[in-house]
Amino acid sequence: MGQSRYLDRPQPGPLWTGQRGALTISGIVQVVLAVGADAKLSGLRPHRLRHTYATRLREGGADVAQVQALLGHASLDTSARYFRAGTAEQAAVVDRVFDPRSAAVWREKHTDLWLELRKCLRAC
Structure with a gap:
């Protein structure tokens, strides 16, 4: 399911699953680290991907309220850091x-x- 369709109609349950069910936070970190190592991006972490996503949204013309909504920030101040x-x-x-x-x-x-x-x- 594409991201925009998922955002329109969120499904119950885990977003990512592994062979033994829902991925834990450490499982997601391990997957991102492995994919990053394969791409010669050592030390890649999920937060870096999140930060890059927010930065690309801003560079693409998203305003601070849109970034806030897409990242789930409670405060505009949190989202505003991507606009410096x-x-x-x-x-x-x-x-x-x-x-x-x-x-x-x-x-x-x-x-x-x-x-x-x-x-x-x-x-x-």
Whole structure:
């Protein structure tokens, strides 16, 4: 059953089962560790997958309330941590805002400032 169909009509019982029934938390961790090792991602844990899922939702345009609902957070503050931009994202925003096609004149007039700003954002 696909995730969206499961969310529309949750079924009773365990989401994941193994040979001996419902997987325990440690069983899920072991499965994720094994799959991560096969993919050359040593130490991969379920929480890292959850964090990546939330980050991809945000990058895909989901708002904080949507992330809250999908992750089951009780508080928007918990979901808001995924909306803090890192330095690479900040640099990308500057590059996007000052796109070469739309900001060429500004950059010509302020080349030193532009280069210093980019250097600072990438070094932070």
